[in-house]
Amino acid sequence: MPRRFVDSLALTRRVLSGLIGLNLLMGVLILLLLIASLVAETLVMTGLGARPTGSNGAQIVGMRVIMLVGIGVVPLAHVVLTRLRTIVDTVKVGDPFLPENAARLRVIAWSVLGIELLHVVVGIVVMIASSAAEPIGVNWTFSATRWIAVLLLFVLARVFTEGARMREDLEGTV
Numbered sequence: 001m002p003r004r005f006v007d008s009l010a011l012t013r014r015v016l017s018g019l020i021g022l023n024l025l026m027g028v029l030i031l032l033l034l035i036a037s038l039v040a041e042t043l044v045m046t047g048l049g050a051r052p053t054g055s056n057g058a059q060i061v062g063m064r065v066i067m068l069v070g071i072g073v074v075p076l077a078h079v080v081l082t083r084l085r086t087i088v089d090t091v092k093v094g095d096p097f098l099p100e101n102a103a104r105l106r107v108i109a110w111s112v113l114g115i116e117l118l119h120v121v122v123g124i125v126v127m128i129a130s131s132a133a134e135p136i137g138v139n140w141t142f143s144a145t146r147w148i149a150v151l152l153l154f155v156l157a158r159v160f161t162e163g164a165r166m167r168e169d170l171e172g173t174v
Contacts, residue, residue: 009092016085023081027074034067049137062129062136069118069125076118079111097167102160109153116146 037044041060045051050059083104090096123140130136 009088013085013088013092016081016088020078020081020085023074023077027071030067030070030074034064034071037064037067050134056134058129059131059134059136062125065125065129066122066136066138069122073115073118076111076114080108080115083108083111097160097163099161099164102157102164105153105157105160109150109157112146112153113150116150119146 033044037048037060042051045060045063048063050056050063087096087101087104090098090101119140122138123142126136126138126140
């Protein structure tokens with residue numbers, strides 16, 4: 001394998017490891033923010049731009065639900081990042097078309113689908129809990145690109161399954 005290719009895989013692995021750590025850190029920070037919003041509601045919600053008053057209860061609940069969704073995304077993102085790092089490791093040793101990688105890609109696809117569904121939940125919460133007078137400061141947008149990526153991951157998992165099967169068939173004929 002060319003040295004440059006090996007170096008890019010090593011860099012990719014380091015980046016993925018860093019992202020795994022950042023993802024876990026973000027989960028802890030969001031959890032702490034949620035706890036703080038329950039313990040010191042006025043201070044935290046004011047800091048987030050929602051001064052607690054009797055009229056914005058839905059906004060505050062909505063913000064907490066978004067925090068819960070953020071915490072829910074952490075394990076899904078962890079699955080994506082760790083499985084991807086393992087796939088990178090198999091590429092580094094020169095054997096990516098394995099049934100295990102096909103299974104990893106399927107798990108990644110399901111995890112990304114879960115993340116996208118949670119993203120839709122955030123959009124719904126923003127629509128329900130925001131008002132013109134008291135909006136939740138989340139710029140939620142729908143993106144067809146992310147949904148196409150989910151489909152692409154399922155297709156890629158199937159390609160890896162077929163590639164591994166074809167390789168096994170070829171090895172059986174040699």
